[in-house]
Amino acid sequence: MKRRSFVAAGLAALATASLRSRRACGTAASADLNAVGLEGTPLVLKGADIDELRSALRGELLGAAQAGYDQARRLWNPAFDRHPALIARCLGAADVKRAVSFAAAHGLLTAVRGGGHSFGGQSGCDGGLVIDLSPMRAVEIDPLTRRARVGGGALLANLDREAQGFGLATPAGVVADTGVAGLTLGGGIGRLGRKFGLSCDNLLGAEVITADGRWRRVSAAENPDLLWGLRGGAGNFGVVTEFIFGLHEVGPLYGGTLSFPFDAGARALLKGYTEFMAGAPDELYVGADIDSDEKGQRLMELDVSYYGTAQDAERVIAPLRKLGKPHEDSLAVASYVKLQGSDDAPGFSHQAIYLKGGLVKDMTPEFIDTVVGCLESTRLESVDLGFQPVAGAIGRVKPHDTAFWNRAASYSMHLLGMWKPDADRDTVERNKEWVRSSFARLEPLTHGRYVNITSGDDHDSHLSAAYGDNYPRLAALKKHYDPGNLFRLNANIKPA
Numbered sequence: 001m002k003r004r005s006f007v008a009a010g011l012a013a014l015a016t017a018s019l020r021s022r023r024a025c026g027t028a029a030s031a032d033l034n035a036v037g038l039e040g041t042p043l044v045l046k047g048a049d050i051d052e053l054r055s056a057l058r059g060e061l062l063g064a065a066q067a068g069y070d071q072a073r074r075l076w077n078p079a080f081d082r083h084p085a086l087i088a089r090c091l092g093a094a095d096v097k098r099a100v101s102f103a104a105a106h107g108l109l110t111a112v113r114g115g116g117h118s119f120g121g122q123s124g125c126d127g128g129l130v131i132d133l134s135p136m137r138a139v140e141i142d143p144l145t146r147r148a149r150v151g152g153g154a155l156l157a158n159l160d161r162e163a164q165g166f167g168l169a170t171p172a173g174v175v176a177d178t179g180v181a182g183l184t185l186g187g188g189i190g191r192l193g194r195k196f197g198l199s200c201d202n203l204l205g206a207e208v209i210t211a212d213g214r215w216r217r218v219s220a221a222e223n224p225d226l227l228w229g230l231r232g233g234a235g236n237f238g239v240v241t242e243f244i245f246g247l248h249e250v251g252p253l254y255g256g257t258l259s260f261p262f263d264a265g266a267r268a269l270l271k272g273y274t275e276f277m278a279g280a281p282d283e284l285y286v287g288a289d290i291d292s293d294e295k296g297q298r299l300m301e302l303d304v305s306y307y308g309t310a311q312d313a314e315r316v317i318a319p320l321r322k323l324g325k326p327h328e329d330s331l332a333v334a335s336y337v338k339l340q341g342s343d344d345a346p347g348f349s350h351q352a353i354y355l356k357g358g359l360v361k362d363m364t365p366e367f368i369d370t371v372v373g374c375l376e377s378t379r380l381e382s383v384d385l386g387f388q389p390v391a392g393a394i395g396r397v398k399p400h401d402t403a404f405w406n407r408a409a410s411y412s413m414h415l416l417g418m419w420k421p422d423a424d425r426d427t428v429e430r431n432k433e434w435v436r437s438s439f440a441r442l443e444p445l446t447h448g449r450y451v452n453i454t455s456g457d458d459h460d461s462h463l464s465a466a467y468g469d470n471y472p473r474l475a476a477l478k479k480h481y482d483p484g485n486l487f488r489l490n491a492n493i494k495p496a
């Protein structure tokens, strides 16, 4: 049965009413609902069970018949138009606990949503339950212990703004409307990473609801195995209702955009960028994106931020400015919140995106030739090939010390194609095809994968490239905390 018709059929089905639930909700009893189980097989949820869950939650339980369902099921990437059977809009850990227990008891396909920014749409599902933490965005800063308590649905903007109120920050991604949860659980590469490590390296503790419905506190002292797994093992081990991060003093940075026309000097620009980064101090982050501006001109756009004084920054960055005649140079002293874009966090992408990526150790001449070849193979203005620098403090953590295995990389690379949600099939395919074929050329020159940079349609081999030698330990941990693989819509580790 097709998705839309089975949702409609579910609504049409009749159910026995639960008087208790009817009273609690003040609404008509729910009908039985056709849904999808963990293995993708159809199942029927009893209306009475749905009403019982609804009346137990503090937050809303939305089905297709309820107002707000279409807004709540929307994901950041419009390439994914998922229709869950139910969405539990959780207001606290108790709601999450009830939703997890309901999903486990019914063997229901389950998606967990933090910021909703998964490139592969993994925080939504068709016919299952979405445990939606987006109402849980509270952030509390303790400036004395320099710790942040962050709700499982918070966006980077929420964390950055609150922490910066105290002159503090923890490493996060570079786009403010990304979710703290998915980003941290997969790793978390950003402006402060070379100085202070990945987001997951700064994770000191958490509160988690595991697949058995139990609430667990996680820290170096309590459930330390789980803390190890949360640091890069993606959403495999439970739903994190609260994160605890260590914070660092972060004053104004020096940064902005420095861009150069790309096509005239493509190889020289990439060579200059990578030679510069090889000698750059940990205080400096320079992301590079090769994309097209509104006039169709291809640019290499450098996203620069320096943790230190403007005087030092000017000196350190001087060679970068000499890479060519800048198209734009907006480098200046700026607050961390401004550089993160935290004042302007839109929440949804207006373009659908298909993406692949890998980790890169050295930008060798062969690698640079291949990058340039991939870009020269298309005139599509909707594609982007970019690099986020890692190394520094990220590279100084040992691969076994956290679930995040790949510590020897210099860059995280991404290739993406974009299209308007109403684009024709040919446009969609041309964008996807460029990403697939270009990545096929580049992948042999990469060293590992990053679980957060994927559209979710990769072969399972990408998991071994991401988790490396940590995989057997992760699989054992998965077996302990989630033997039935309830949390499977992620960079999924199969229970050992």
Ligand SMILES: Cc1cc2nc3c(=O)[nH]c(=O)nc-3n(C[C@H](O)[C@H](O)[C@H](O)COP(=O)(O)OP(=O)(O)OC[C@H]3O[C@@H](n4cnc5c(N)ncnc54)[C@H](O)[C@@H]3O)c2cc1C
Residues within 6 Å of the ligand: 076, 111, 112, 113, 114, 115, 116, 117, 118, 119, 121, 122, 123, 133, 152, 153, 172, 173, 174, 175, 178, 179, 180, 181, 182, 183, 184, 185, 186, 187, 188, 189, 190, 234, 235, 236, 238, 239, 240, 241, 452, 453, 489, 490, 491
């Ligand atoms: C615009 C944009 C910019 C980005 N920039 C960066 C960047 O600079 N650096 C970087 O490292 N990555 C970056 N990413 C990738 C980003 O790290 C991933 O997309 C990440 O998954 C987003 O987390 P989320 O909570 O928003 O996602 P969601 O879609 O909500 O979830 C992603 C995954 O995490 C799981 N999950 C979510 N919340 C929880 C929870 N509370 N408990 C357990 N599991 C949970 C989900 O089930 C899903 O598998 C970017 C992505 C986007 C869209």
